[in-house]
Amino acid sequence: MKWPLVFDPLFHVPFLNGLLLAATVPLLGAYVRLRDEWLASLGIAQATAAGGVVGMLLGLHPIGGALGAATLAAGVKGFYRRSGNDVFVLFLLFGWAAALLGAANSAQGEEVSHALLDGQLYFTGPFHLLAAALLAAVVALLLPRLSRRLLIERFFPDYFAAMGAKAWRLNLAFDLLVAFAVGVTAQSAGVMAAFALVFLPPWATFAGASGWRRALLRTEGLAVAAYVVAFAAAILLNQPFGPVLVASLLLFSLPRAFSSRAD
Amino acid sequence: MSEPYLVFREVVAGYSAPVVGPVSFAVGPGEVVALCGPNGSGKSTLLGALTGASRVFSGRIDRRDGVTVSLQRQLPARPEGIPLSGRELLRLTGADRENPPEPLAPLLPLRIDRLSGGQFQFLEVWACLGSGADLVILDEPTNNMAPGTIRTLESLLKARTPERAVLLISHERAFVEAVSDRVVELAP
Numbered sequence: 271m272k273w274p275l276v277f278d279p280l281f282h283v284p285f286l287n288g289l290l291l292a293a294t295v296p297l298l299g300a301y302v303r304l305r306d307e308w309l310a311s312l313g314i315a316q317a318t319a320a321g322g323v324v325g326m327l328l329g330l331h332p333i334g335g336a337l338g339a340a341t342l343a344a345g346v347k348g349f350y351r352r353s354g355n356d357v358f359v360l361f362l363l364f365g366w367a368a369a370l371l372g373a374a375n376s377a378q379g380e381e382v383s384h385a386l387l388d389g390q391l392y393f394t395g396p397f398h399l400l401a402a403a404l405l406a407a408v409v410a411l412l413l414p415r416l417s418r419r420l421l422i423e424r425f426f427p428d429y430f431a432a433m434g435a436k437a438w439r440l441n442l443a444f445d446l447l448v449a450f451a452v453g454v455t456a457q458s459a460g461v462m463a464a465f466a467l468v469f470l471p472p473w474a475t476f477a478g479a480s481g482w483r484r485a486l487l488r489t490e491g492l493a494v495a496a497y498v499v500a501f502a503a504a505i506l507l508n509q510p511f512g513p514v515l516v517a518s519l520l521l522f523s524l525p526r527a528f529s530s531r532a533d
Numbered sequence: 534m535s536e537p538y539l540v541f542r543e544v545v546a547g548y549s550a551p552v553v554g555p556v557s558f559a560v561g562p563g564e565v566v567a568l569c570g571p572n573g574s575g576k577s578t579l580l581g582a583l584t585g586a587s588r589v590f591s592g593r594i595d596r597r598d599g600v601t602v603s604l605q606r607q608l609p610a611r612p613e614g615i616p617l618s619g620r621e622l623l624r625l626t627g628a629d630r631e632n633p634p635e636p637l638a639p640l641l642p643l644r645i646d647r648l649s650g651g652q653f654q655f656l657e658v659w660a661c662l663g664s665g666a667d668l669v670i671l672d673e674p675t676n677n678m679a680p681g682t683i684r685t686l687e688s689l690l691k692a693r694t695p696e697r698a699v700l701l702i703s704h705e706r707a708f709v710e711a712v713s714d715r716v717v718e719l720a721p
């Protein structure tokens with residue numbers, strides 16, 4: 271075991287970057303689950319991955335491409351307000367095809383594509399950290415304001431219409447927030463790890479929580495614990511970070527989800 | 534008399550074709566007005582004209598500027614597996630959580646997806662009725678409720694507050710007559 275490696279200053283920025291994402295993204299995931307839109311996060315993750323590859327081909331930073339794709343995906347999702355998951359499946363398939371085709375036609379694109387698959391958190395730098403810190407700040411600022419309205423929209427679907435108000439601004443703001451979060455996370459931790467951070471912690475904790483606040487706290491705690499374990503394990507076992515994070519989230523989530531259901 | 538909160542003028546509403554109307558009525562501060570009729574008479578369709586869920590073919594709906602509205606659906610939304618407690622649900626609408634009607638107090642710490650249909654119905658009704666909204670719209674509020682709970686709801690509706698108006702939609706004639714100032718009859 272190479273324990274000193276875990277504490278190497280080389281990994282301080284990646285650790286902090288991942289920690290901010292692990293503390294932020296699952297909170298948004300709780301609201302994604304509230305809205306029953308969890309498939310959207312997978313579709314958007316794949317679309318932002320394609321954005322990263324295409325951005326690279328255009329000479330942009332992959333995060334720039336990913337955020338561009340995130341904005342586009344959130345806009346399309348908002349415009350295409352239809353029940354069901356078909357639009358998210360289209361994102362998923364389109365993003366997958368565009369990412370792989372982009373990668374096949376560029377050496378750099380292939381590198382980014384691999385990073386999106388493996389989730390190379392250890393190679394992230396100050397730019398990624400800045401993006402994660404900005405995301406965390408925006409979520410900390412906006413989510414408390416959006417929370418009540420998102421809950422009202424779910425539990426009192428006619429509330430805004432009865433008041434003569436439109437809910438599209440609320441929906442667009444939340445969709446953009448999720449798309450940016452997923453885009454930034456996919457660039458740092460990989461597509462599937464981004465999706466797992468959105469989906470697994472709330473899925474595991476909702477069943478056993480006695481209320482919304484408690485569910486959010488448990489969601490956050492589970493995600494951060496799973497992240498810290500995954501960060502150390504991937505270094506010590508010399509494994510790609512993305513799959514290790516997904517495995518760790520599964521390990522933390524499965525027992526909790528099933529023991530809660532047995533209550 | 535003060536200006537009504539809501540006025541329906543000769544409203545004909547429906548979906549692809551008209552279902553109900555023309556219907557005219559007004560609801561003002563301190564009043565309880567009921568839309569009453571058998572199932573299929575278009576009560577909920579008429580209500581949908583207010584929220585955009587159904588289409589207005591002719592007539593007009595006027596709402597006083599600045600009026601706050603709270604609406605309890607006939608089929609309230611209760612997404613499975615979402616951990617929201619009764620207390621948290623009431624907090625969303627601003628309904629009184631410290632002194633709720635008696636049957637609700639023990640339910641407030643519980644998750645709403647673990648309440649019975651009748652318990653949840655009464656919680657939803659109180660979330661709207663106790664919200665402080667100017668106009669409270671209750672669509673078939675007695676659905677799934679036990680007789681004792683219906684009596685509690687009756688006394689809540691009979692206790693008029695000067696600013697609050699209630700638009701009640703129900704097919705339970707005895708209940709409607711017990712709590713309403715005016716009844717608007719809808720024929721099938």
